Amino acid sequence: MTVRRTGGRSARVRDAVHRAVAELVAERGHGAFSVADVAARAGVADTSIYRRWGGLEALVTDVAMTRLAADFPMPDTGSVAGDLRAYAEGVARDVRGPDGLAVLRLVVALSTAGPEGLAARDRFVAERGRQFEAMLERARERGEPAPEALDIVDHILAPLYVRALFGLGDLTPGHAAELADRLVAQSRS
Structure with a gap:
């Protein structure tokens, strides 16, 4: 051994x-x-x-998946609003980091780079989905209305990633928190 x-x-x-x-x-x-x-x-x-x-390709996949797994921890602040806000701010901070945009571009490229890239993407999406569900389940157990996991993608990740990839304005913590707050407000209505 x-x-x-x-x-x-x-x-x-x-x-x-x-x-x-x-x-x-x-x-x-x-x-x-x-x-x-x-x-x-x-x-x-x-x-x-x-x-x-x-x-x-295996090396690039490892770099992207390692960075994504390490750089996007799921917060546990005691409220779904706090968790989503902290998560959104962390994503914005990471994408603004020294090589955050490069890693984001790498992940996009991998998802079109054949079976190995697709498999890596699928593993990451499945793991991130489990993490989202754990965060949202904690909220439900506390009696809070919680959005669906895909709503986090649609209302937080997609706007942040599109802004970053196309250079459409600075990713400030305030903007990220605002996206999270809108999602929380929508899930309460």
């Missing part, structure tokens, strides 16, 4: 490679760089990348 260490050189290589992918996506866009480019940027041998990820 092989035991994987979670720290040390392996973690440093993974972090350097993930950072290199995000930087290359931001600079060149998805599909405009190779494993050799990533390896050179990360300061590792391309054989390390092939050994760990198998190829560029």
Whole structure:
């Protein structure tokens, strides 16, 4: 049985490679760089990348899914309004971050990049749906009216992502909170 260490050189290589992918996506866009480019940027041998990820598409998928899973925690503030507001503000903050837009573009590209990209997208959407449902179920247990999970996509994520992808204005915490507040008000009526 092989035991994987979670720290040390392996973690440093993974972090350097993930950072290199995000930087290359931001600079060149998805599909405009190779494993050799990533390896050179990360300061590792391309054989390390092939050994760990198998190829560029698997690596890019891992970067996108890891970032999305880590960067969008589900808040638990004690109210559905607080949870949705905190979530929306977190999404806006992440997309405005140093490589947030690049990762968002990468996820969009992956969803059209064949079976592996579609499978990764489906895994992420399913997991995010479970997380939304857990947050909304907590609200229902408290007796609060709660929107549907897809309403979060329609009323919070879609407007934030469209603004970010098309450069349609700054993603301020105030704007994100306003989107959440509108959704809460709609679910109460």
